[in-house]
Amino acid sequence: MPSPEPAGSRLARYFTDFPDRRYIMFGGKGGLGKTTFSAATAYHLARRGYKVLVFSVDPQASLSDIFQRDIFGRGPVEIVPGLFAQEIDADQRIRAYQQEIRQKILDMYGFDRVPEEIEHYIAAASAEPAMEESAIFDQVVDIVVTGGYDYFIYDLVPLGHALYYLSMASVYDEWIERITRLREEMQQYAEMAARMKGEQLQEDLILAELQDIRRRITISSSILTDAARTAFFFVIIPEEMALLDTRKAAQLFAKFQVPISGYIVNRVLPETLAQQDIPEYLRRRLQMQRGHLEEIRTLFGGEVLAYVPEFERDVTGLAMIERMADAMFGGNGRGPATD
Numbered sequence: 001m002p003s004p005e006p007a008g009s010r011l012a013r014y015f016t017d018f019p020d021r022r023y024i025m026f027g028g029k030g031g032l033g034k035t036t037f038s039a040a041t042a043y044h045l046a047r048r049g050y051k052v053l054v055f056s057v058d059p060q061a062s063l064s065d066i067f068q069r070d071i072f073g074r075g076p077v078e079i080v081p082g083l084f085a086q087e088i089d090a091d092q093r094i095r096a097y098q099q100e101i102r103q104k105i106l107d108m109y110g111f112d113r114v115p116e117e118i119e120h121y122i123a124a125a126s127a128e129p130a131m132e133e134s135a136i137f138d139q140v141v142d143i144v145v146t147g148g149y150d151y152f153i154y155d156l157v158p159l160g161h162a163l164y165y166l167s168m169a170s171v172y173d174e175w176i177e178r179i180t181r182l183r184e185e186m187q188q189y190a191e192m193a194a195r196m197k198g199e200q201l202q203e204d205l206i207l208a209e210l211q212d213i214r215r216r217i218t219i220s221s222s223i224l225t226d227a228a229r230t231a232f233f234f235v236i237i238p239e240e241m242a243l244l245d246t247r248k249a250a251q252l253f254a255k256f257q258v259p260i261s262g263y264i265v266n267r268v269l270p271e272t273l274a275q276q277d278i279p280e281y282l283r284r285r286l287q288m289q290r291g292h293l294e295e296i297r298t299l300f301g302g303e304v305l306a307y308v309p310e311f312e313r314d315v316t317g318l319a320m321i322e323r324m325a326d327a328m329f330g331g332n333g334r335g336p337a338t339d
Helices: 009-017 034-047 063-067 090-109 116-126 131-146 159-197 205-224 240-255 271-275 280-303 318-329
Strands: 023-027 052-056 077-080 083-087 151-155 230-236 262-268 304-309
Touching: 009 262, 009 304, 009 318, 023 034, 034 052, 034 063, 034 077, 034 083, 034 151, 034 230, 034 318, 052 063, 052 131, 063 083, 063 318, 090 116, 090 131, 131 151, 131 205, 159 205, 230 240, 240 280, 262 280, 271 280, 280 304, 304 318
Parallel strands: 023 151, 023 230, 052 083, 052 151, 230 262, 262 304
Antiparallel strands: 077 083
């Protein structure tokens, strides 16, 4: 059997044992249950009395489908008391970007209107393929820096894109570091020239802006790799390809210094099926899963925090989210629990 303990109890204890880990992420391939686990974990924590925000960094977000509420682009929407969900509208964010850039150009240079060539540049830059991910990343930085919640749960994109997302923090940080250093050097020359002329140098607004961007990215990126504040759980299913991908992914995440807190196995067929009159197809799948579950125990051992059963229907709507939360954490999901 997967575990002698009640389903999900080790995952529940993890949150009790590490109360300071308030930034929660579920990673893995697409279609394994990351968004479902994110929603169920947010539900579980909210029922325990915490104020929780679950937000998607995926342009193809499905939190609206799971909660059966249209939350896309509406900012944080309260689903049940204490549980807020947010899907980021990247296009809306890009339009806000464009307007912000225009206003800063007008403020800094005293133009009456933004020059046409700069408008063309703004439009071209906004059409870059990575702009959507950049806009979402920037919104996430805003969410994290603003704070206001006990827990932040990231509904991550599938694995490959998640690695890209995680790498963006370091790439941005390096880029901002270079630009800031160059601007600081320019500022030194400007100060020298002003002293020679006996003038008072005005504040460098561009340098101040760069330093603020760098501060915000540093805060956000440091959270991703801070084992004291962040819990990163890998979602796997008992299938051969999923196991191979998970082993490779774990090595890649180590490259970005993202601490892995444990593994959650999803879609486990109940062993009681073996005692029933079931089709041969299902009996073979059950046998196959036994082998892969044994392999999971060998590979990850005590790092597996929960085995979650296969459900008979999709997890959408609060009733199914509550069932999923119970399966993951072993609680009754009703009202703030007592430890």
